[in-house]
Amino acid sequence: MQFHDSMISLVGNTPLVKLNNVTAGIQATVLAKVEYFNPGGSVKDRIAVRMIEAAEQSGELKPGGTIVEPTSGNTGVGLAIVAQQKGYKCIFVCPDKVSLDKINVLRAYGADVVVCPTAVDPEHPDSYYNVSDRLVRETPGAWKPDQYSNPNNPRSHYETTGPELWEQTDGKITHFVAGVGTGGTISGTGNYLKEASGGSVKVIGADPEGSVYSGGSGRPYLVEGVGEDFWPTAYDRNVTDRIVAVSDKDSFQMTRRLAKEEGLLVGGSCGMAVVAALEVAKELGPDDVVVVLLPDSGRGYMSKIFSDEWMAGHGFLEDTSTSTVADVLR
Ligand code: PMP
Secondary structure, three states, X not given: OOOOOOHHHHOOOOOEEEOOOOOOOOOOEEEEEEHHHOOOOEOHHHHHHHHHHHHHHXXXXXXXXXXXXXXXXXXXXXXXXXXXXXXXXXXXXEEOOOOHHHHHHHHHOOOEEEEEOOOOOOOOOOXXXXXXXXXXXXXXXXXXXXXXXXXXXXXXXXXXXXXXXXXXXXXXXXXXXXXXXXXXXXXXXXXXXXXXXXXXXXXXEEEEOOOHHHOOOOOOOOOOOOOOOOOOOOOOHHHOXXXXXXXXXXXXXXXXXXXXXXXXXXXXXXXXXXXXXXXXXXXXXXXOEEEEEEOEEHHHHOOOOOOHHHHHHOOOOOOOOOOOHHHHHO
C-alpha cells in the first residue's frame, strides 16, 4: 500500500516549473518554485512543521496547548493543519486587509480567528501584534510561534527549500528571487544556496513599493504577505545582494499574466516576485538560471486580483476580461 501517515508528511518537495511566456526576450532560464503544491497551499507549511516540532522538543508547547499567532493567513493554515493533526488548538489574529476567503479557510480547519484594524500603529492596543500578545498572556497553555523572530522560520528553509533548489537545479542555480515578508524564506534559502555555491548565487529580494526593505516607511500597499513597517529578526539583511521594489499595479498585472500565460493561478506576492525576477533576468545570459519562489495559490484572491471590478476600482486594470457575445464572436 502506498500512503502518507498524515498531511504533514506531504510538506515540501514542491516542483520547479519553467516560465515560458512572460519571459519573452529573456535569455536566462527562469524557473518557478511552485509552493501551492504544499498541503496547506503555501510555502508557510514548511515553517509551521519546523516551529511546532521545535517547540515540542523545547517543552514550550505541551500536549493540549494552544497556538496563538498574528498571521495574514498562510502561516495560519500551515499551523492549523499541523496543530489539528497533533491535537493542539489554534487562535489566529489577522489584519482586516486579509481577504475573507482566507479567514474562512482558517476557520474551516478548526481555528479561531480574531480580525484587527490595519490602519493603526504597531504600538496601538488594537494592532494585531498587541492583540496576539494579550491572547498569549490570558490563554492557559498558550504558545506563540512568532514567525517574525523564530529562528526555526529561516531554519526550515535552510533545511528544506534551499537543499531542494540546489538538487533540483543540479547546482546550476545562479540567482534566487523571493518576496520578503518575515524574511524567513529569503534568509534560510538564500544562506543555504550561498554556502552550497561557495558564495556565487545572488539573492534578490522583492518588496512592495513603500515597505521598509526597499527604503520606504511602511506606507500601506495592497499586496498581501510581503513588505513590513519594521525589521523582523527572522530577516538576515546580509543575505540579499539586491532589493527590487515593485508597485501594486505591476504585481497584480503580472499575477494575472501568470494565470493566463503560464497556467499558474497564484497570489499577488507571486506576481510581485516574478516582476523582480524578470527585472534581474533581462540583464543575464543563456547560462544563468534564475529561480523565483511563488509562495501561494490565487484561490484566496478571486474577489480581489482576479475581479475586474476590484482591479478597475483601484486603477489597476487596462483591459477588461469580461466579454459580451459580440466580443467573443468578433
Ligand atoms: N507571500 C505570501 C502570500 C506570504 O504569506 C508570505 C509570508 N508572510 C510571503 C510571501 C513572504 O515570506 P516570508 O515571510 O518567508 O518572507
